Every structure is written in structure tokens, then in C-alpha cells.
Amino acid sequence: MNFSLEGKTYVVMGVANKRSIAWGIAQALHDAGARLIFTYASERFEKSVRDLADSLDRDDSYFYECDVTDDEAIEKTFADIKNDVGVIHGLAHCIAFAKREDLQGEFIDTSRDGFLLAQNISAFSLAAVSRAAKDLMTEGGSIMTLTYLGGERVVQNYNVMGVAKASLDATVKYLANDLGKHGIRVNAISAGPIRTLSAKGVGDFNSILKEIEERAPLRKPVTQEEVGDAAYFLMSRLSRGITGEIIHVDSGYSILGR
Numbered sequence: 001m002n003f004s005l006e007g008k009t010y011v012v013m014g015v016a017n018k019r020s021i022a023w024g025i026a027q028a029l030h031d032a033g034a035r036l037i038f039t040y041a042s043e044r045f046e047k048s049v050r051d052l053a054d055s056l057d058r059d060d061s062y063f064y065e066c067d068v069t070d071d072e073a074i075e076k077t078f079a080d081i082k083n084d085v086g087v088i089h090g091l092a093h094c095i096a097f098a099k100r101e102d103l104q105g106e107f108i109d110t111s112r113d114g115f116l117l118a119q120n121i122s123a124f125s126l127a128a129v130s131r132a133a134k135d136l137m138t139e140g141g142s143i144m145t146l147t148y149l150g151g152e153r154v155v156q157n158y159n160v161m162g163v164a165k166a167s168l169d170a171t172v173k174y175l176a177n178d179l180g181k182h183g184i185r186v187n188a189i190s191a192g193p194i195r196t197l198s199a200k201g202v203g204d205f206n207s208i209l210k211e212i213e214e215r216a217p218l219r220k221p222v223t224q225e226e227v228g229d230a231a232y233f234l235m236s237r238l239s240r241g242i243t244g245e246i247i248h249v250d251s252g253y254s255i256l257g258r
């Protein structure tokens with residue numbers, strides 16, 4: 001079987017800097033031969049994304065600003081992508097946000113605004129971008145997102161983002177059911193903790209990492225590259241029978257009881 005992604009085009013949403021999991025995914029897809037389209041939240045990230053993409057050894061990448069809270073921006077981004085490249089074969093949604101004050105203390109203190117913001121950016125956006133991307137996946141496709149164990153179980157300080165990830169996990173399943181008939185698969189990777197810009201916002205993140213080093217079956221935190229390789233699998237033909245699934249790439253931590 002040919003594992004190459006040569007001749008395929010993938011949209012990667014959510015590269016902020018070189019530590020972003022999205023960047024690990026972009027590199028893995030690039031190494032497999034794919035052409036990449038990058039979207040970023042605001043002008044602030046454009047230079048960083050372009051500089052990273054420049055370090056890849058090809059010059060046919062595309063770049064679009066797309067704030068996923070803005071329906072018009074999503075519509076315009078995918079209309080522009082359709083115009084510029086035509087067909088796409090997959091999309092990696094690597095986007096989440098919550099207010100810093102909602103990622104510490106107790107979940108019960110979450111404000112309505114904070115709750116809705118986290119749901120909007122971290123969960124609803126997957127449905128919104130999938131709807132827009134569907135029309136460009138005329139040859140079938142693979143959509144993937146990034147979730148975390150805090151959506152399945154209580155993880156201290158993860159709070160409002162845990163509830164948003166539970167919503168994201170359910171969104172993956174409903175989208176998989178809707179889009180399967182169009183040959184489009186939808187899955188999530190539940191990544192173990194990785195030190196990124198977003199992770200910095202989670203209270204006492206260091207102790208979460210330490211727990212992985214001490215107790216996860218593989219006794220080490222996962223890397224961007226490991227998540228990237230799982231994303232490559234989900235984008236490739238190798239995973240063609242898998243949809244609506246949440247794959248844990250977490251050094252085995254999620255199998256543990258207390």
C-alpha cells in the first residue's frame with residue numbers, strides 16, 4: 001500500500017509557534033509529501049506561521065487568517081481556499097481557548113461568559129469549520145481534532161476546558177455520523193500533556209507532566225512528533241475504516257486507575 005500523501009492537500013488550523021501541536025502535525029504531513037494550507041487566528045500569528053512554513057522545503061503552501069468565532073471569516077476562508085486550490089483532502093483542527101481564570105480553582109466558579117467562550121472556540125468551531133470544509137472534500141477526506149483526557153475525567157484545574165473537550169468529543173461523533181455518507185471521516189487524538197502556549201494557561205501544568213513521567217506506562221510525556229505521526233495515520237488511507245474515534249496518544253496514561 002502507498003502511504004504517501006503526495007498530491008494531497010490538508011488544511012492545518014492552529015499553528016501559533018514552533019511548540020504548537022499543529023506544527024508537529026504540519027511537519028508530519030509535509031514529510032509524507034502533502035501540500036499544506038495554514039490558517040491562523042489573527043494577524044499577530046502571521047509572521048510566525050509563515051516563517052515556520054518557510055522552513056519546510058516547498059513553496060506551494062497557502063496562508064489565511066481565520067478567527068473561528070467569526071462565521072463570515074470561516075465562510076470567506078474556505079471560499080478563498082476553494083478558489084485558490086480547489087479540492088482538499090483533510091483538515092486538522094488544533095484550536096482551543098479558555099480564560100486563564102477559568103483554568104484554576106474550582107469549576108463551579110466558572111462564569112457564563114467563560115463557559116460559552118470555551119465552548120464556542122474549542123468545540124463549536126469544529127462543527128463550523130467542518131461544514132465549510134465539506135464542500136471542498138469532493139474526493140472524500142479526513143477531519144481530525146485534538147482533545148484531552150480532561151473531557152472524560154476530572155483533571156484538576158482543567159475545569160471549563162474539560163467540559164468543552166467533552167462537548168468536542170461528542171461533536172466528533174455526531175459529525176462522523178453526518179459526514180460518513182460523503183466519504184469524510186472525523187476523529188480526535190487525545191494527546192497527553194505537552195508544554196505549549198495554551199498549556200501554560202492551565203494551573204500547575206508542571207505537576208500534570210510530572211505525573212506522566214512517574215505513572216504513565218511509557219514513563220515519558222508524548223512529543224509533538226508522536227502526535228503528528230498519529231495525525232498522519234488519521235489523514236492517510238491506513239485509517240480508512242476508522243471514524244468517530246478518539247485515539248489516545250498519551251504514553252498510555254488514560255488506561256490507569258488510581
Ligand code: NAD
Nearest residue numbers: 014016020021041067068095096146148193194196197198
Ligand atoms: P497552541 O497555543 O499552540 O494552539 C492553540 C491554537 O488555538 C493557537 O494557534 C491559537 O491561535 C488558536 N486559537 C485560539 N483562539 C482561536 C480563534 N478564535 N480562532 C482561531 N484560532 C484560535 O497550543 P496547543 O497545545 O498546540 O493546542 C492545540 C490543541 O491541542 C488545543 O485544542 C488543545 O486543547 C489541544 N491539546 C493540547 C494539549 C497540551 O498539553 N498542549 C493536550 C491535549 C490537547
